[in-house]
Amino acid sequence: MVTLIENLINGLSMGSIYAIIAIGYTMVYGIAKMLNFAHGDIIMVGSYAAFILISTMGLPVPAGILASVVICLCLGILIEKIAYKPLRNAGSPLAVLITAIGVSYFLQNGAMLVFGSNTKSFTSVIPAQIQTLQIGPFQVKGIAVVSILTSLVLVGILQVFINRTRPGQAMLACSQDRAAASLMGISVNNTITLTFAIGSAMAAIAGVLMCSYSPALTPTTGAMPGIKAFTAAVFGGIGSIPGAMVGGLVLGIIEQLSKYYISQQVSDAIVFGVLIVILLVKPTGLFGKVIQEKV
Amino acid sequence: MAMLQVTDLKVNYGVIPALKGISFEVGEGEVIALIGANGAGKTTTLHTLTGLIQAASGKIEFEGKDITRVPAHKIVTMGMAHVPEGRHVFPDMTVYQNLMLGAFTRRDRAEIDANLEMVYSHFPRLKEREKQVAGTLSGGEQQMLAMGRALMSNPKIILMDEPSMGLSPIYVNEIFDIIGKVSSEGVTVLLVEQNAKKALTIADRAYVLETGTISTSGRAADLLHDDAIRKAYLGE
Numbered sequence: 001m002v003t004l005i006e007n008l009i010n011g012l013s014m015g016s017i018y019a020i021i022a023i024g025y026t027m028v029y030g031i032a033k034m035l036n037f038a039h040g041d042i043i044m045v046g047s048y049a050a051f052i053l054i055s056t057m058g059l060p061v062p063a064g065i066l067a068s069v070v071i072c073l074c075l076g077i078l079i080e081k082i083a084y085k086p087l088r089n090a091g092s093p094l095a096v097l098i099t100a101i102g103v104s105y106f107l108q109n110g111a112m113l114v115f116g117s118n119t120k121s122f123t124s125v126i127p128a129q130i131q132t133l134q135i136g137p138f139q140v141k142g143i144a145v146v147s148i149l150t151s152l153v154l155v156g157i158l159q160v161f162i163n164r165t166r167p168g169q170a171m172l173a174c175s176q177d178r179a180a181a182s183l184m185g186i187s188v189n190n191t192i193t194l195t196f197a198i199g200s201a202m203a204a205i206a207g208v209l210m211c212s213y214s215p216a217l218t219p220t221t222g223a224m225p226g227i228k229a230f231t232a233a234v235f236g237g238i239g240s241i242p243g244a245m246v247g248g249l250v251l252g253i254i255e256q257l258s259k260y261y262i263s264q265q266v267s268d269a270i271v272f273g274v275l276i277v278i279l280l281v282k283p284t285g286l287f288g289k290v291i292q293e294k295v
Numbered sequence: 296m297a298m299l300q301v302t303d304l305k306v307n308y309g310v311i312p313a314l315k316g317i318s319f320e321v322g323e324g325e326v327i328a329l330i331g332a333n334g335a336g337k338t339t340t341l342h343t344l345t346g347l348i349q350a351a352s353g354k355i356e357f358e359g360k361d362i363t364r365v366p367a368h369k370i371v372t373m374g375m376a377h378v379p380e381g382r383h384v385f386p387d388m389t390v391y392q393n394l395m396l397g398a399f400t401r402r403d404r405a406e407i408d409a410n411l412e413m414v415y416s417h418f419p420r421l422k423e424r425e426k427q428v429a430g431t432l433s434g435g436e437q438q439m440l441a442m443g444r445a446l447m448s449n450p451k452i453i454l455m456d457e458p459s460m461g462l463s464p465i466y467v468n469e470i471f472d473i474i475g476k477v478s479s480e481g482v483t484v485l486l487v488e489q490n491a492k493k494a495l496t497i498a499d500r501a502y503v504l505e506t507g508t509i510s511t512s513g514r515a516a517d518l519l520h521d522d523a524i525r526k527a528y529l530g531e
């Protein structure tokens with residue numbers, strides 16, 4: 001029983017990291033109507049930035065994290081402006097998709113060029129005193145608690161931002177009807193840029209948390225979590241923020257339980273297998289809507 | 296000079312011309328009807344006026360300013376509101392949130408509230424359904440919401456694209472009554488309609504659009520009694 005609960009907590013914490021990434025995925029999809037397959041690689045850039053700033057240059061942890069958030073935010077805006085925006089009215093969603101895959105490779109190879117392909121050992125941002133916590137009978141990693149709390153705080157801030165602020169309302173409006181949004185005086189271009197900025201900033205935080213969990217940092221560090229977060233977003237219903245949150249958490253738990261109780265090796269296969277089954281039963285995902293035209 | 300002056304406007308979709316050089320004007324306070332068959336280019340005209348589509352050539356002037364290349368999101372602050380064909384309400388937002396998005400570019404809370412009261416007085420049904428999600432409204436209610444949302448920007452001119460399309464006769468009458476009221480409050484109206492009879496009854500002047508060119512124009516009352524128009528557009 002104790003191990004089960006510990007496993008659930010671990011799954012939940014990995015899941016909350018997936019959720020943070022998945023929310024970025026789903027927001028960009030909802031507003032820019034594109035799958036940003038380079039999203040996972042932003043995580044990797046954020047992790048390298050934090051690694052260099054904190055471990056190599058000795059910046060204090062909060063300052064290092066903040067700086068890596070700012071770096072990813074700028075990178076997200078830059079990628080959108082250079083790679084995606086020129087294709088926005090090109091009419092082919094495939095062109096954007098292929099470009100996103102190209103950006104993903106560009107970032108991975110760029111990182112290989114700059115940082116080399118050897119594995120760096122990321123130093124956890126969690127202070128040594130709270131690396132492991134004893135909560136009642138349960139032994140929990142400090143990073144697990146921090147991850148869960150961080151994702152809760154981020155989702156809370158995001159909810160308030162979207163529902164209570166003008167840029168947030170603009171994002172909602174653009175996600176539902178771009179043409180109508182621009183008739184309201186909303187700049188669709190600026191709103192898409194903002195969405196990339198927010199998604200990428202969240203990816204940086206996810207990167208730091210993830211590397212504090214498992215410290216091996218390579219240029220392809222972001223690839224697998226990126227795919228898993230994408231899976232989580234589809235699972236929850238692509239475009240839906242609550243869906244991405246729930247999708248991330250469920251995915252993290254399934255992964256952890258199958259790792260522990262079934263097999264370390266096939267856990268990924270199980271995760272994707274469950275996804276396929278769910279999509280067969282409910283093709284729009286948990287919170288997805290069937291798009292209907294009203295006349 | 297007229298409030299809205301359109302000169303030799305040409306618009307293409309790819310290589311296919313949709314507007315082949317149309318000119319018309321809308322004077323302050325007028326109700327102008329733009330009628331024509333399906334596919335004549337009415338929607339294209341309104342889309343080009345509010346910057347949703349770029350003109351290939353020609354000129355659009357609003358209150359003396361050249362707005363031909365002004366992007367869509369800057370048009371509304373100049374005082375031009377567009378009620379698009381098919382309503383385009385924000386389906387997952389409430390009636391109230393939709394109306395507030397209509398006032399997106401405005402900052403003065405007191406003015407916005409006063410405007411909201413005005414909209415609710417025109418459309419009491421919207422007030423009753425303030426918290427209802429727009430996607431669940433009936434077609435007629437969505438049309439009212441789209442009009443109310445446009446009025447929330449406190450426009451000088453309102454462009455309406457087929458507001459009666461697909462509505463039951465009761466709603467059609469109600470919508471036209473409200474267009475009359477809005478006009479009497481001093482808002483200029485450019486009304487696109489396939490329901491030519493209704494449109495000509497309410498309008499001061501009208502233009503007839505035929506496959507991208509303006510074939511006829513004149514006082515609405517005269518067009519209403521013009522034999523060719525009656526035959527082609529009034530089904531008589």
Ligand SMILES: Nc1ncnc2c1ncn2[C@@H]1O[C@H](COP(=O)(O)OP(=O)(O)O)[C@@H](O)[C@H]1O
Nearest residue numbers: 308312313331332333334335336337338339340
């Ligand atoms: N997005 C588009 N792409 C290509 N052709 C279009 C598009 N929208 C409209 N058209 C064409 O332009 C012409 C005018 O259309 P439209 O302005 O919608 O007419 P109306 O509103 O008078 O029914 C039609 O021939 C239509 O097929």
Ligand SMILES: [Mg+2]
Nearest residue numbers: 337338339380
């Ligand atoms: Mg039309």
